[in-house]
Amino acid sequence: MTTHTSPLHAEHVADGATMVDFAGWQMPVRYSGDIAEHEAVRTAAGLFDLSHMGELMVRGTDAAAALDYAFVGQMSRVPLWGARYTMMCASDGGVIDDVIVYRRDWDHFMVVANAANRAAVRDELQGRIGEGGHDASVEDVTHEIALVAIQGPAAESITASMCELGADDIHALKYYKAANVLLDGGIHTFAARTGYTGEDGFELFVPADRARDVWRLAMDRGDSAGLMPCGLAARDSLRLEAGMPLYGHELSHDTNPFEAGLGRIVSFGRDDGPPRGDFVGRAALEQVRDIGAKKTLVGLVGEGRRSPRTGYPVTDAHDNQLGIVTSGAPSPTLGRPIAMAYVPPELAEPGTAVGVDVRGRREAMKVVPLPFYTRGD
Template identity: 65%
Template sequence: MTALRSPLHDEHVALGATLVDFAGWEMPVRYTGDIAEHTAVRTSAGLFDLSHMGEIAVRGDDAVAFLEYALIGRLGAVGLGRAKYTMMCAPDGGVIDDLVVYRRDWDHFVIVANASNKDVVLGELEGRSVGFAVDVEDESAQVALIAVQGPRSEAIVTAMTARDADNIGPLPYYAATNVVLTGDIHAFVARTGYTGEDGFELFVAAADAVDVWRLALAVGGDAITPCGLSSRDTLRLEAGMPLYGQELTRDTTPFDAGLGRVVALGTEANPRGDFVGRGALEAAKGAPPARVLVGLVGDGRRSPRTGYKVTDAEGAVIGEVTSGAPSPTLGRPIGMAYVDAAASEVGTEVLIDVRGRGEPMTVAALPLYKRA
């Protein structure tokens, strides 16, 4: 099957990007180098094409009631122009996808799904919408998503904005606003991201994507660097942010991943009705975890990789690495892994089976990096 292409495909080619297949999309994995792109986001600003992500609109009188049934979060509590990190779970509590939901109007929400799961999420939403007065529409092909991330992102996005520029600086984390960019381009700008740095994500019409990309590069100048999927992965790993298919799967619950806080079961004073997966998640909350998602740090030169076994000093398998890489910011190998609860205490020494050799690492608290 032919890979899908972002509206920015030709821009990536012109910049010399290395393109790879990612969830059925031909996307840039890097432009110049992973470390340089990673460091640019930590110290200045990086520019990302996220147009492979899915955007699904939910509109209608029952939008709130529907989303509170279909997802595990309380979407009715999300204010206008605000966003919420949440998940869609199966009836058994397994994670179908982790999502960010934006409230565009009182009866209009936009769900951003991972590219690999967009069709599954769309199908589940359509199936769960029976009996609710809502319309569920896949708008992914009409929307381009471009991110500016890093400590200089606010100045760059403000300079890109022709009208309502004063709204950018005061915008809180997980909030969004409508602005007009230079060139009379309308954008929905959110202070969200997946890098552990301050940053913005710009939702624009696919037809405007090239102009917005070029505008960001022109305004940012030497302060902004085009960044690929590889640096995005090491940035989110340092920041302890889970990746679907690795830390989150159909075989994990939010509680397994240390994200029980996103499960809104309600309280006696503020009860909540039924939602898909409620019974299983109530049981998971009350059960002691058999395994725990932890951070890993090492002092050697070899990094853990997804699927590597975690063992104790005697060689008994006590877990499995979900993500791992050399950390450009910390200057050492890092990772995340699910380990037996008994081995999850911070400071526990473990071994990572790297091609038959035990590489020593230490259990560390997540996130492994926090911006100042």
């Protein structure tokens, strides 16, 4: 299997990052330390290389209709320069991937997929365009684009300071909106106010051959604001605190959006607009909506020090297994162990006492609403 390297690989190595293989890419897992990087994002700003994410351009007269058929959300309703979080599901309702779709023109969309699922999403898109007879095409431009994210309370001021043209657009940009800006040095950038940390932030899609210039520009402009380069470990603990699902953990072919607590992103076209045509997985998801999910994703908080990890059993007072932990870690912000887990719906009520088998010892935890952390708390 080929291992890909980010256009920023040399920068990471020079900065002393610990590199790991992640979904077929060599990516930085940490620089100065997981907790320091996590706290930098919560209090100032963090700089992330997300160039392993997949970028798929969907263009054509029927591009919007094709995406309406391919995803559970109604992409034809996304405004120009808007973004929408959605999922691609199989015919049985299982999740193939969760993605963000950006509308770059009336007949041009960019689908950002998880690195491990890029090929699956690309191939499914092509197949579903053919099934629907839509006039649209899919182009995989992952290796032509670098994705750099600036996340944290200082993200807006840092990103605006990097602009040669478009600083006012950065300040005016609403959440899940995007704009074309020109960074210093003449770097054309598609800037989106999106992120995966629970903080304010921007994701900058730039030409791969200008990635190092953008990284260095961000480090220079963000230095006085406390900007710190961050790795995948901090990104994971930040998204966990924010209650954001990760494919392969909270999401998989064996789960559906309703079980993950994300049924709101499934549009059936009844209460929220004009009638909607068919989409892959519609019949199965309508059934789950009508009869209820068989399991529910919940948050868990512990009182002790030992943290649950992925795959640990969730148990009752008699050590009977009730469910399974999908993600777990010590929370730097809360100072307590936290986890997300799937349990039967009747045990999803906040305050419900459960246990988690942490290496053979029961750790008491209780069910809490997600997310664990909300900006401004």
